[in-house]
Amino acid sequence: MEIIHISAECYPVAKVGGLADVVGALPKYLNQLGHHAKVVVPGYDNKFSKENEFETIHQGQLRLGWFTFSYTILKEKTNKLGFELYLIAIPELFDRPNVYSYEDDTERFTAFQVAFLNWLTETNQTPDIIHCHDHHTGLISFMMSHAPIYQHLNHVPTILTIHNGQYQGWFGFDKLHYLPQVSSSRLGFLEWNGIINPLASAIKCAWKVTTVSPSYLDELSEKANGLENLLRFERPKCLGILNGIDNEVWNPKTDDMLEFNYDVKTLSTGKSKNKKYLCEQFNLDPTKPLFTFIGRLVGEKGADLLPEICSIALSRNPNEINILILGSGDSNVEHGLTQLTHFYKGNYNAYIGYNEKLAHIIYAGADYLLMPSRVEPCGLNQLYALRYGTIPIVRRTGGLKDTVIDIGDGGFGICHDQTSVYDVNYSITRAIDLYNDVKNFDKTRKTIMQIDHSWEKVAQEYIEVYQSLKK
Ligand code: GLC
DSSP states (O other), X not given: OEEEEEOSOBTTTBOSSHHHHHHHHHHHHHXXXXXXXXXXXXXXXXXXXXXXXXXXXEXXXXXXXXXXXXXXXXXXXXXXXXXXXXXXXXXXXXXXSXXXXXXXXXXXXXXXXXXXXXXXXXXXXXXXXEEEESGGGTXXXXXXXXXXXXXXXXXXXXXXXXXXXXXXXXXXXXXXGGSOOOOGGGGGGTEETTEEOHHHHHHHHSSEEEESSHHHHHHHTTOSTTOHHHHHHTGGGEEEOOOOBOTTTXXXXXXXXXXXXXXXXXXXXXXXXXXXXXXXXXXXXXXXXXXXXXEEESGXXXXXXXXXXXXXXXXXXXXXXXXXXXXXEOHHHHHHHHHHHHHSTTTEEEEESOOHHHHHHXXXXXXXXXXXXXXXXXXXXXXXXXXXXXXXXXXXXXXXHHHOOBGGGTSSBEEESSOSHHHHHHHHHHHHHHHHSHHHHHHHHHHHHTOOOBHHHHHHHHHHHHHHHXX
């Protein structure tokens, strides 16, 4: 089957969050199973586009209201990512370093989607499946089903995967003229609560909707930033599929970002060496349990509570624990976390920023990963932690609930019910006890390293979905 994935992010081309990791891995594993999966993303002005070679395979134009833009389709020459990668370059809109957060994001991502459909049309491509990810590609299903100029594509099945339902890409009907002409009887497929809502539109128009974990799908019926009723109504065509991880990238035995490689047999010494190395870099004490948080410093991830969680944990357990934070986001949180470095020297440190290599080193060197998320559609960090023998401490929500079982229930992690300073600190206390119970601690680390969350297994589930649509 020929499957086109279209997304705003794809690792290592452009990454803001976990969406990139999924789009950068699933297609590779679909190809390994004998399919033909491609990825289409915007052509940003970033490191990847500068350092790799591309060939121009198509040029065309698109209309966005009164404006006309030229677009170019660039194909990465070597297929080194394990799939064909296509960039849609629209210089006026995407020739910038970042993925999101520009004032004209509506214009940028609408133009991206129109260019994609124009390209398919002008080159007579009819793939077997078009797989859209999140709201940035949410208008594609609508345009394919309802715009007469793309009528020839309306038999091609589309799938929407919701990685994060909080963001929906809303814009007003004053920008309706950005879209190709449709009959006014079809406008209901664009609208939710009186405005154009690309995520809602994709939930209505895609042939199938998947979420990145089964529990997240259940939760969306109760809490979906205004889309609860729509998701309840469309439930029959929705399915939760837990994300996988790329075991080739995330493998402590071969990971070339690590100073010391290890596997389940050499876990204890391997992790100790990595911990020692990490603690030296950040002035921490390798004899104490090392807790970490890695990720975006935003409310959704519970990061606003981190300064208080850390200061209470460090004051209550003086000289008993280390904490190391890696992330960026909300400036108040960044500030709070930086401040703490002055008070808890030797036991606490923070790296404010995004650093993929350091993340790998931390997974290898830390003992525990904190994930107090308020919302977590799947969460990949706990899966990386498991693979590197780092025990996750998670709030029971979304994909965290589906992938981490509390040690008290015969599992291997530490779980709490609320995103609260109290709950997380209680979990930290439990984690210190486990750390001191050396036999149990080691047994748990061995168990988690062997849990299989590979894409090999999960890609098959997507293939079944594709096949069910391709009768
Ligand atoms: C988003 C979600 C995260 C999920 C990722 C990949 O970033 O917040 O929970 O793991 O997408 O699907």
